[in-house]
Structure formats: structure tokens, C-alpha cells
Amino acid sequence: GQQVMQIPQYQHVQEGEDFTTYCNSSTTLSNIQWYKQRPGGHPVFLIQLVKSGEVKKQKRLTFQFGEAKKNSSLHITATQTTDVGTYFCAGNSNYQLIWGAGTKLIIKP
Amino acid sequence: DAGVTQSPTHLIKTRGQQVTLRCSPKSGHDTVSWYQQALGQGPQFIFQYYEEEERQRGNFPDRFSGHQFPNYSSELNVNALLLGDSALYLCATARGPANSNEKLFFGSGTQLSVL
Numbered sequence: 001g002q003q004v005m006q007i008p009q010y011q012h013v014q015e016g017e018d019f020t021t022y023c024n025s026s027t028t029l030s031n032i033q034w035y036k037q038r039p040g041g042h043p044v045f046l047i048q049l050v051k052s053g054e055v056k057k058q059k060r061l062t063f064q065f066g067e068a069k070k071n072s073s074l075h076i077t078a079t080q081t082t083d084v085g086t087y088f089c090a091g092n093s094n095y096q097l098i099w100g101a102g103t104k105l106i107i108k109p
Numbered sequence: 110d111a112g113v114t115q116s117p118t119h120l121i122k123t124r125g126q127q128v129t130l131r132c133s134p135k136s137g138h139d140t141v142s143w144y145q146q147a148l149g150q151g152p153q154f155i156f157q158y159y160e161e162e163e164r165q166r167g168n169f170p171d172r173f174s175g176h177q178f179p180n181y182s183s184e185l186n187v188n189a190l191l192l193g194d195s196a197l198y199l200c201a202t203a204r205g206p207a208n209s210n211e212k213l214f215f216g217s218g219t220q221l222s223v224l
Contacts, residue, residue, distance in 0.1 A: 001168075006151075033212060042199055043152065045212040088151055096165055097213075099151040 002027050004091045006100025014108050019076040021103035023089035031092045032065055032072045037102070038085040046074075046087075081107055113138075113216035115200050121222045122190050130185040130219045132200030140164075140206065141183040142213065143175060144199040152199055158183050159206045187221075195223045 003026045013019050023032065031050045035043035047056055049065035049072060056063045060083075062075045072091075076083055086102040114133045122128050134141055140159045144152035154167035158177035177183045181202075187194055197220050201213040 035213075042215040042217050043201075043213075044215070048212060097154065099153070101151045 002093050002096075002098050004089060004098045004100045006089055006103055008103055009101065010104045010106060012106045012108050013079050015081060016078050019079050019083070019105050020073060021087050021089075022071065022073045023091070023100050024071045025091045025093070025098070026070075027093050028069050029091040029093055030069075032069075033090045033092070033097070034063060034072075034074055035088045035090065036085050037088065041085075043088060076105070079105065079107065083107075113200055113202050113214050115198075115216035115219050117219055118217065119220045119222075121224060123224050124190055124192060126190050126223075127186065127188045128190060128221060130187075130198050130200075130221070131182065132185070132202070132216060133182045134200075134202035135214045138202035138204050138214065139181045140203045140211075141177060141181065142201045142203075143183070143185045144201060145169075145194075146197040146199055146218070148196075155185070164206065190223045192223050195221060197221075 004023055006023045033048045034046040036046055037043045047063050052069050053067045054065040060077045064073045084107055086104045088102045089100040090097045113135050116131045142157040143155040146152045155169050156163050157165040161177045172188045174186045197218045199218045200216045203211040203213050
């Protein structure tokens with residue numbers, strides 16, 4: 001069946017370091033959405049990418065959608081403690097959202 | 110403007126019992142999707158309701174059923190509970206029938222524990 005693989009599962013960073021998570025789909029996606037889930041919370045929508053090769057920025061967050069619309073990435077520059085949480089991608093294929101397993105961002109003490 | 114509300118927030122059941130979870134969508138939203146999220150995992154799509162009908166279904170057994178009311182609120186029913194049904198159940202709402210093109214607004218979830 002359709003799958004969206006997301007890596008890594010965890011990323012430990014020092015505050016101020018960068019963070020990146022990657023999603024790869026087994027099928028071409030019509031769009032991809034990114035969500036953030038804080039510990040103990042629920043997923044919150046961050047952004048949607050629709051066009052091939054699209055790049056969007058939200059302050060320190062940069063989102064990319066691959067040329068083939070099968071992969072996407074989220075990059076956070078200079079992480080802060082408020083960035084802690086799990087980041088999920090969700091790809092839209094045949095009008096169904098297929099979720100990645102998430103990447104947990106952990107700030108080292 | 111109320112967001113997505115779910116009830117109850119926590120629930121403890123025993124194996125074999127039945128449970129009903131409730132969701133009220135964000136104002137202006139008419140599509141409701143239900144997700145199961147096990148600890149440390151991503152949300153798994155259960156089903157979606159629009160115009161009081163189940164429109165899409167994920168890979169969940171018939172023990173999972175739902176309903177949508179004329180006011181767009183929704184219920185998720187799980188029969189013959191198994192230990193593996195223990196999870197956070199999330200309701201997500203959006204506008205329109207093909208809501209995977211719209212951003213989802215999630216409720217805070219119902220934490221179900223099956224003993």
C-alpha cells in the first residue's frame with residue numbers, strides 16, 4: 001500500500017544547532033502537509049506544499065517539496081527549546097492523507 | 110470561536126467492553142476524521158465522515174464504527190475492546206468533502222486505556 005517514510009525517528013541536538021527531517025513517499029503526492037505535536041499535545045498544522053520544487057519559509061523553518069512530488073523536508077535553523085516536539089509529514093494521495101511516523105526533536109540539556 | 114472539542118479526555122475500560130468517543134468540530138467545519146495514535150507513533154487514519162456518511166476508511170476492523178450527526182458532530186464507537194486498542198484517539202475536522210486538501214484542526218484527543 002501507499003507509504004510515507006519519515007527519517008530520522010529521533011534527532012538530538014544542542015540548542016542553537018540545526019535540525020532536519022525527511023519524508024519519502026512510495027507514490028506521487030498531490031500535496032504534502034507538515035504538523036507539529038508538542039509533548040502531551042495534539043498535532044498542529046504548520047504548512048502545506050503543493051507545487052513541484054516548492055520552498056516555503058516560516059521564520060527559522062524551511063519546507064521543501066521535491067521536484068517529483070515524492071519527497072519533502074523540514075529544516076529548522078538554530079533550534080530553540082520551543083521547537084521541541086514531534087514533526088509529522090502527511091502526504092495527500094488519492095484524497096487520503098498518509099502520515100509519516102514523525103521525527104522527534106530533542107534538545108540536549 | 111470554539112476549536113475542535115473531544116470528550117471524554119481520559120477513559121479506562123476493560124477488555125471486551127464497548128466505548129463511545131465524541132467530537133464537536135470547529136465552527137464552519139463539516140468533515141470529521143478520526144485517528145488512532147499509539148504511544149510514540151504517528152496518527153493512523155480510521156475513517157472520515159461527511160454529510161453524515163462514512164466517506165473513507167483506513168485499515169481498521171469493523172469493531173470500529175462511527176456516526177455523524179446533522180450538526181456535524183461525530184462519535185467513534187469501538188466494540189469488543191482489545192488491549193491493543195489502548196491509544197490516543199484524535200478527531201480532526203476540516204471544511205469540504207475531500208478534506209485531505211484542507212488543513213486539519215485536531216482536538217486534544219481522548220486517551221483510552223484498556224485493561
